[in-house]
Amino acid sequence: xxxxxxxxxxxxxxxxxxxxxxxxxxxxxxxxxxxxxxxxxxxxxxxxxxxxxxxxxxxxxxxxxxxxxxxxxxxxxxxxxxxxxxxxxxxxxxxxxxxxxxxxxxxxxxxxxxxxxxxxxxxxxxxxxxxxxxxxxxxxxxxxxxxxxxxxxxxxxxxxxxxxxxxxxxxxxxxxxxxxxxxxxxxxxxxxxxxxxxxxxxxxxxxxxxxxxxxxxxxxxxxxxxxxxxxxxxxxxxxxxxxxxxxxxxxxxxxxxxxxxxxxxxxxxxxxxxxxxxxxxxxxxxxxxxxxxxxxxxxxxxxxxxxxxxxxxxxxxxxxxxxxxxxxxxxxx
Numbered sequence: 592x593x594x595x596x597x598x599x600x601x602x603x604x605x606x607x608x609x610x611x612x613x614x615x616x617x618x619x620x621x622x623x624x625x626x627x628x629x630x631x632x633x634x635x636x637x638x639x640x641x642x643x644x645x646x647x648x649x650x651x652x653x654x655x656x657x658x659x660x661x662x663x664x665x666x667x668x669x670x671x672x673x674x675x676x677x678x679x680x681x682x683x684x685x686x687x688x689x690x691x692x693x694x695x696x697x698x699x700x701x702x703x704x705x706x707x708x709x710x711x712x713x714x715x716x717x718x719x720x721x722x723x724x725x726x727x728x729x730x731x732x733x734x735x736x737x738x739x740x741x742x743x744x745x746x747x748x749x750x751x752x753x754x755x756x757x758x759x760x761x762x763x764x765x766x767x768x769x770x771x772x773x774x775x776x777x778x779x780x781x782x783x784x785x786x787x788x789x790x791x792x793x794x795x796x797x798x799x800x801x802x803x804x805x806x807x808x809x810x811x812x813x814x815x816x817x818x819x820x821x822x823x824x825x826x827x828x829x830x831x832x833x834x835x836x837x838x839x840x841x842x843x844x845x846x847x848x849x850x851x852x853x854x855x856x857x858x859x860x861x862x863x864x865x866x867x868x869x870x871x872x873x874x875x876x877x878x879x880x881x882x883x884x885x886x887x888x889x890x891x892x893x894x895x896x897x898x899x900x901x902x903x904x905x906x907x908x909x910x911x912x913x914x915x916x917x918x919x920x921x922x923x924x
Contacts, residue, residue, distance in 0.1 A: 592616045592617070593660075594618055594660045595661045596662045597621045597651075598666060599628065599665075600620070600623060600624035600625075601668075602761060602768070604620070604662070606765065606797050607662055608635075609631065609634055610801050613635060617637060618639070620638050620641070621665070622665065623644055645683070646680060651687040651691050655691030656691075659697065659698045660701065661699075663701065664703045665680075666684070669732060670877045673731075674734075677731040677735040681739045682735050685702070685742045686742045688700065689743060689751065692751050693749060697751070699751075699752040700743065700751055701754050702755040703804075704740050704757045704818070705733065706820060707733040708740075715886075716826075720817075730879050753815065754810060756807065756819045756820075757821060758803070758821040761797050762796065762914060763798065763910055763914055764913055764916075773836070777846075783884060784833075786851050787830065788848075790828070790884060790885055792832075793825075794823060795821055795903075796913075798904070799823060799903045799904060802904060803821045803895065806899040810899055813898060814899060819892075820890040820895060823905075823907050823910070824903050825907050827907060830846075832907070835908065840915050851881065851885040854876070854885070857876070861877075
C-alpha cells in the first residue's frame with residue numbers, strides 16, 4: 592500500500608507515518624518542518640520526506656500522484672493568529688489535497704478535523720457528530736476547519752471516498768502542546784485551575800487516534816462521507832487529570848484556583864492589548880483557552896465504536912505514564 596501523510600512533521604501525522612512504515616506501507620511524509628521530516632525519514636526505512644506547504648497546489652498535486660490513500664493530518668492549529676493564515680493552510684490546503692486525490696484517482700482520503708467546531712463556551716456533554724453547531728465559530732481555527740470539512744464533502748460528492756475524524760485533546764509522547772504547556776505553566780507557578788478544575792473533559796492518547804485512522808482506511812462503504820468523534824472514552828475532571836500527571840512526574844502541582852468570569856474578561860483584555868500594542872503576538876492566555884479549561888465538553892464516540900470498530904486500547908492512566916517517561920528523558924520519540 593502507498594500512502595501520503597500530510598502534516599507528517601506534526602504530532603499525529605508523524606506517529607501515523609511511522610506506524611504505517613512499520614506495517615510495511617510505502618509512505619510519503621509531507622510537512623513544513625524539514626528538520627523533523629528528516630528525523631521521521633531516518634526513524635523508519637522506506638519513508639520518503641518531501642517539504643511541502645499545503646497551499647502550494649503544484650507540490651500537493653504531485654505528492655498525491657501514485658498514492659492509494661491520503662491521510663490529511665496537516666493544518667494550522669492554534670488558538671491565535673491571522674484569519675488569512677488559517678484560511679490558506681486549512682481551507683485552501685484541504686482543497687488542494689482533495690483536488691490532488693481526485694486528479695490522481697486516489698482510493699481514499701482520510702481527513703483529520705477537530706471537535707473545536709462544537710465549542711461555544713457552554714457546558715455540552717456527550718456531543719454527537721450531527722448535533723447542531725454554534726451559529727458562530729469560536730475562533731479562526733474552528734471556522735476554517737469547518738470550511739475544510741466542506742471541501743472534503745464536496746470531493747466526496749464528486750466521487751472521492753472520504754472519511755473524517757474529529758479527535759479531541761490529543762496527548763502522548765511527542766506532544767508539544769497540551770501537557771507541555773501545563774507543565775511550563777506549573778514551573779512558573781501559574782497553572783490556571785478555573786472553577787476549581789471541575790470541568791469534565793475528554794482527551795485522547797495519540798496512538799488511539801492512529802488506530803482510528805487505520806480503521807478509516809479499512810472501513811466499508813457505509814462509513815464513506817461520514818464524520819467520527821474520537822476520544823479515549825474516559826471523561827475526566829481537569830483537576831483529576833492534573834493531579835494524576837504531576838503525581839506520576841513526582842512534581843508539586845502549583846495551581847491557582849480562579850473564577851471563570853474574571854479570567855475570561857482578563858483574557859479578553861490581553862487579546863485586545865495584543866492586537867493593539869504587541870503586533871498581534873499571542874497573549875499569555877486567550878478566551879478560548881479559558882473556555883476549554885473552564886467548561887464541560889465531552890464527545891459521544893458511539894458512532895466510531897459501532898461503524899469503525901474503534902475501541903481505545905491505551906487508557907488515560909497508561910498514556911500519562913508513557914508521556915511522563917518520555918518527558919523525563921527529554922528526547923523526541
